[in-house]
Ligand SMILES: [Ca+2]
């Protein structure tokens with residue numbers, strides 16, 4: 001066997017022994033609060049009237065390092081509202097990415113969940129955690145943009161189970177994104193957030209090279225059989 005053939009055979013062996021091609025995550029929108037709030041705000045709504053507040057930025061204590069938190073201010077409900085970089089067309093990540101964030105609170109009623117919501121105009125798309133969330137710990141939530149997640153959609157007629165087509169309708173033109181804050185009836189709780197991220201999975205550069213090599217190997221194999 002020629003030396004070059006041996007090398008290709010070795011590479012092919014490595015490729016075959018790798019069960020899944022390496023993937024890297026590309027962040028399409030991301031905040032880690034390393035230096036400031038990165039433009040995030042809190043929207044509190046009571047009796048249909050919304051007011052904006054500035055959350056507190058903390059340099060430490062996140063997951064890791066900087067994060068933001070907000071202590072409730074009214075008997076209404078509050079959410080964390082994303083800045084402009086979380087708006088736009090994220091359809092490239094459908095079936096190939098998703099959204100994750102780290103979240104926690106010091107008081108959480110048993111029936112409360114943590115949700116991430118995308119709006120496209122008046123259309124609302126959201127995913128939620130389960131109930132019974134532990135207090136005073138960081139929870140990591142990761143929701144893929146596919147049917148493995150119980151995405152819900154509301155076109156103004158009530159919540160329904162979302163389809164891939166519904167995901168496309170909203171995620172191709174996101175006009176607003178928010179993360180739930182309110183966890184307790186009464187002005188009691190503090191909620192904290194770190195690392196909200198819309199991501200897309202792409203094969204690692206090395207994987208492309210191996211794919212090319214695999215093609216070369218199979219071509220040579222075919223030739224030797226002929
Ligand atoms: Ca952080």
Ligand SMILES: [Ca+2]
Nearest residue numbers: 072184186187
């Ligand atoms: Ca409250």
